[in-house]
Amino acid sequence: MEKRIIPFLIDNLFDEIENSFAEHKRITDDILMSLYGIFDKVLNTALELIESNAVTIMHIKNCYTKTDQFIFQVTGNSQTSYILFYRINYCQCKFYQEKVLYSNSYPACKHYLAANLAHIWNKYRKFEIDFDVYKELIKNIMIKT
Numbered sequence: 436m437e438k439r440i441i442p443f444l445i446d447n448l449f450d451e452i453e454n455s456f457a458e459h460k461r462i463t464d465d466i467l468m469s470l471y472g473i474f475d476k477v478l479n480t481a482l483e484l485i486e487s488n489a490v491t492i493m494h495i496k497n498c499y500t501k502t503d504q505f506i507f508q509v510t511g512n513s514q515t516s517y518i519l520f521y522r523i524n525y526c527q528c529k530f531y532q533e534k535v536l537y538s539n540s541y542p543a544c545k546h547y548l549a550a551n552l553a554h555i556w557n558k559y560r561k562f563e564i565d566f567d568v569y570k571e572l573i574k575n576i577m578i579k580t
């Protein structure tokens with residue numbers, strides 16, 4: 436499969452998963468097969484993260500926009516936390532830098548996949564953060580990157 440096509444496939448697949456989950460109220464075998472076809476072994480590790488409640492959605496209070504703004508925090512096995520954005524395929528983890536960005540051998544890391552699947556499947560913890568805290572988190576990402 437052409438690697439350039441994969442980002443479009445991922446976005447379409449997330450739409451498909453969202454529709455399927457709304458209709459069937461469960462994760463169907465077809466969806467799991469499609470996910471496995473694209474993400475391969477990353478899927479298993481992402482599912483483990485979801486099962487261990489590693490995904491948190493942080494709603495941003497006092498944001499300038501009227502719409503509900505949120506970011507994901509995914510805590511990996513080593514207790515390192517990563518901030519991710521809804522459907523934006525970017526992560527600060529080593530796997531993303533090495534296997535997704537540089538060698539292009541995987542389409543995404545487990546944190547990105549876990550965050551977006553947990554969001555669709557409602558399997559996440561949630562809390563609110565103030566806009567100032569949000570700005571600090573974003574600043575830290577930019578400094579580290």
Ligand SMILES: [Zn+2]
Pocket residue numbers: 517526527528529530531544545546547
């Ligand atoms: Zn990652």
